[in-house]
């Protein structure tokens with residue numbers, strides 16, 4: 472049993488269950504509290520990239536994750552009348568080059584995989600949330616919405632970009648939100664175009680994009696648009712749906728039908744893209760991981776990678792320090808800082824092509840590209856950009872120990 476072994480993790484998204492897995496592995500006793508009543512099934516395909524694939528492999532989940540790949544084989548760009556402007560086999564904007572080591576899978580599939588891997592070793596509480604977090608030098612008292620009060624040794628906020636843990640445990644002014652001035656909205660659709668592992672993009676002007684995505688077993692539509700004034704209440708589903716309709720209702724291709732289906736989805740997902748910037752991710756016995764501490768936004772294409780790597784590194788530093796939180800949290804911060812900054816910078820530079828890069832989209836509307844190999848080359852270069860270098864650009868705690876032993 473480790474020192475400081477009672478750890479409360481707030482949030483069962485990607486970072487929370489990954490951290491719980493590794494803490495249990497190292498002899499801690501994690502409890503995860505999730506405000507939803509059950510695992511949230513919404514969202515699109517996400518990308519497990521670079522060192523996050525190593526984390527999955529170390530968890531023994533690589534084969535299972537590979538079996539759940541979306542398997543997207545390529546994509547079309549269409550104009551407002553549905554005419555194909557360009558087609559790329561073996562490459563898609565959401566998933567990159569087909570057959571690479573990166574794993575594109577539905578967010579819900581990844582979340583289920585992580586949950587299944589931790590069910591036995593971790594206590595999960597669904598449908599509840601902390602309403603107060605108070606810490607002394609020796610422990611943290613957490614009051615839950617249900618009225619229950621419990622003591623923990625450490626608390627980890629893994630509750631996403633709008634983290635309530637951050638608001639409760641860190642002073643105002645200790646984080647900055649950087650809005651990127653765009654949003655994405657995603658919902659389930661029927662596969663009415665009968666695609667087989669294929670995606671299609673329609674760019675309406677340079678700032679509105681609609682994507683029809685039919686991966687193995689799930690079909691989704693995604694809308695993305697510039698909206699610099701955006702400051703949304705994520706719980707006000709009605710006005711988010713109305714906003715989406717207003718912005719896209721006059722667009723061509725199949726947009727009207729996609730709007731109808733997406734806005735009827737109960738698990739409709741909407742995100743105004745924002746980054747979280749903090750000088751320190753810990754305060755006493757409370758620490759943040761994933762989007763809660765350093766959201767890079769979906770425009771980075773590396774949010775899930777950051778969350779999984781961050782969780783693995785945090786658990787590794789706690790284990791290496793034998794539960795001594797102060798030094799472990801400091802080393803976690805030092806190790807993660809350059810990696811986080813690179814991921815966030817990539818998003819600001821327009822890393823994720825399907826969300827950013829208005830000029831590219833304008834050109835797509837204007838020209839009918841016949842040179843597909845050239846197009847594929849340009850797109851893979853633009854889409855990959857610095858991703859490979861950044862996604863592999865961090866060493867894990869045990870790798871330092873190995874290097875030190877060898878020296």
Ligand SMILES: Cc1cc2nc3c(=O)[nH]c(=O)nc-3n(C[C@H](O)[C@H](O)[C@H](O)COP(=O)(O)OP(=O)(O)OC[C@H]3O[C@@H](n4cnc5c(N)ncnc54)[C@H](O)[C@@H]3O)c2cc1C
Pocket residue numbers: 481482483484485486487504505506507511512513514515516517578599600601629630631632634635636657740760761762763768769774775778
């Ligand atoms: C439903 C959903 C769909 C998504 N879809 C996409 C997508 O299509 N594309 C993309 O790039 N990114 C998407 N994301 C974001 C992406 O999953 C994250 O950026 C990334 O995986 C980092 O994960 P995380 O665990 O830090 O945060 P998240 O995945 O956001 O997980 C945070 C978890 O904390 C829970 N939570 C929040 N507040 C509280 C609280 N007060 N108490 C208890 N629990 C709380 C949330 O319900 C959620 O389960 C989605 C997130 C969600 C929640």
